[in-house]
Amino acid sequence: MPAPITLFLKETLRRPKEVVAIAPSSAATARKMTAGVEDVDGPIVEIGPGTGVFTKAILDRGVAPERLTLLEMNANFCDALRTRFPGVTVLNRPAQEIQEIGLEGISAVISGVPVLARPQIQREVVGRAFDVMAPDGFFTQITYSPRAPIAPDMRAELGLSTHHRGMIWGNLPPAHVFEFRRARH
Secondary structure, three states: OOOHHHHHHHHHHHOOOOOOOOOOOOHHHHHHHHOOHHHOOOOEEEEOOOOOHHHHHHHHOOOOHHHEEEEOOOHHHHHHHHHHOOOOEEEOOOHHHHHHOOOOOEEEEEEOOOOOOOHHHHHHHHHHHHHOEEEEEEEEEEEOOOOOOOOHHHHHHHOEEEEEEEEEOOOOOOEEEEEEEEOOO
């Protein structure tokens, strides 16, 4: 199996519209993205795991592999993820199919899927994720913009609140991590 960075570069060249990041996320970004998964009991889903930087961070936080499901569209990434992380469920499916994978009461969704300025993707990915999440579940999203990747009107439509977890300068490019939860009324 090629090293994760080698696989990332190969797939970026083969499928530039599918692999949209310019580099794998840093370990510091992965820690920020996965904070809190060690405190939840239900299933955890990672969407767009790529080479598994966030996957490794989730498992490093003590989450049992059988609690983690990955949704990845790139078949070569899926093969590498299955080899690298035995016991983790790896599905070669788009994030939009989260409602169809048979999980309910999801405690956390960790997202590397780009959703900024893409309202249809926000509805299809974030909205559907919250349809199968536990009431206190959370959704973390990486973005390269200092603004929340889901605009206030879309957050209102989906009934979500947002929290900026922070900026990570040591990522290429520097990244922001946002957390979304159901808004409290």
